[in-house]
Amino acid sequence: MNSDDDVSVHSSHLRQNPSDDSSSPYYLHPSDNPGALLVSEIFVGNNYIAWSRAIIIALTVKNKAAFIDGSILAPPADQRVLHTAWLRANNLVLSWLMNSISKEIRSSLLYVASAVDLWNELKTRYLRSDGPRVFHLEKSLSSITQGSLTITEYFSSFKTLWDEYLNYRPFPTCSCGKMASCTCNLFDFLLMRQQSDYVLKFLVGLNDSYASIRSQLLLCSPLPSMAKVFSLLIQEESQRELNNSVDHETHALLVKQVNHQPKFLKEKSKRSSLYCTHYGYNGHTVEKCFQLHGYPPGWTGPKGKRYSPTVNAAISNEEVYITNSNENQKFSLTHEEFTKLLALANSNPSLPQTNLTPAVNLATSHFSGPISKEDDWDCS
Template sequence: MANSNPSVWHSPIRSISDDPSSPYFLHYSDNPGLVLVSQPLTRDNFASWSRAMRIALSVKNKLGFVDGSILKPTDSEVDLLNAWIRNNNIVISWLLNSVSKDISASILFADSAKEIWNDLKDRFQQSNGPRIFQLRRDLITLKQDQDSVSVYFTKIKAIWEELNHFRPMCSCGKCSCDGVKNLEEYVQMDYTMIFLMGLNDSFNHVRSQILLLDPLPPISRVFALVVQEERQRAIGNHNTMNTSSRNMAFAIKNA
């Protein structure tokens, strides 16, 4: 049976660094200047930043260097130790590239990616209570205002998805009653209600029509209905403007 411990990974054919399935493998694009996430870490976004970084590191097969599952080899394992040091330094570079400048200065002299990760987690991970309060407040107070429906929905979805991260869910796969299903339906209804509440008053008609539906459609369908209404208005306004322009041109021509 093959050894599954990445810290003692062995290949009978080639070097561990040449095996694409090994966490020690470095693709030619895995350079120190690579930026893995679009939004750098600040003092207020650790939850979303850490999730994005974990996904990116997982894709690169380097997550073990920050969660501690890939242990540093002993001095006697020279080739393996050199590979570990090289990969550890690459991951450190990626972390430095993915945080704000004032934060990067405080982690520059850390010896391992795991040390940096734990330091950032200890400093910036907020306890659940204050963060949930902030997200709920942002969700309730968010309004469409001058945004398009798509931009407004994107803002709501970003807050909702992070809030969902804190919501307890059944993960055992053995729940057989309808309680979990009913709870999920209620949560989705809450999502839909918040979206509808923040829409501009100009959407009162379509909002009223949606609320009359029983059961309420899923949020994706509600969004599609509102966007459709927005597009129809844009077409109507465009046609009205074209008619007005043609009438004006005709009046000028016959003046």
């Protein structure tokens, strides 16, 4: 290849538009719209740290971060193709930055010529001195508590403060190159201490209801990572929600069972809370005592003074258990035996009347049909 060919290739290369090269920062994708909103967070003045971080990430994805960090400056005007490509890409980035700034601040930046100048202007104006901000962050990290927040909500609030704090207090790096030959693992020790502070500050703000699991975590040496701590707390929170749900369902079921129990059981429960002060019996009050005030017309049940309760009966599956408290006896009857006993007692008037408690009457209704009127005695 002769010299004329070299000049021709060089001239062709200069004339080539870098905007057509997808790997070049000058490349403009068809979807790159000057009116697009690059980030969701609008810059309002007091959120410079979060906003600038979001902008850098977005521009890196677009391969345009070089237009704000000063890596690509405006080429000479005599390099027409390159200058035009730079101008188009610069104005695109400038438009994206303007769109993400509030109107009140944007009005003072309308005549900034390049994206890097706009970026430096905002940095000079709004990147505050780290002293007051670090003080505020230290105070917030020391006072933040979970309160009524869930574990996820509390962790998000805490991590936002912690990340901003680390932005002002970044981990130191070695600039002399001697750290690479260090054998004492000082760097790993400092990193571990920073992570321990991270976990400890987070655990301090937890509610006292998590005191048990917090104590277990503090006994670990070294402390678990924040990811592990968060995972364990989420599991604990989920378990508590499950237990609370089961407790509520059980309580609702018990209430439903009480509300839907048979009417005669409700009546017995109601009568068992009444007490006659004249004869000392349950089931009625002295104002409704038949023995004192007379029996109602048509009363067919037994009459006369009732003896002190000595015989008690209780139902268990298909048997009736009868206890004689005076003689300390206890025996059980089957359904058939209990029916015969009642029939014998009712057919022989010479047998002494036995005071059966409401539990015996309940057994009678369980095995022999509806409860008899005898169950409505009042001191008879």
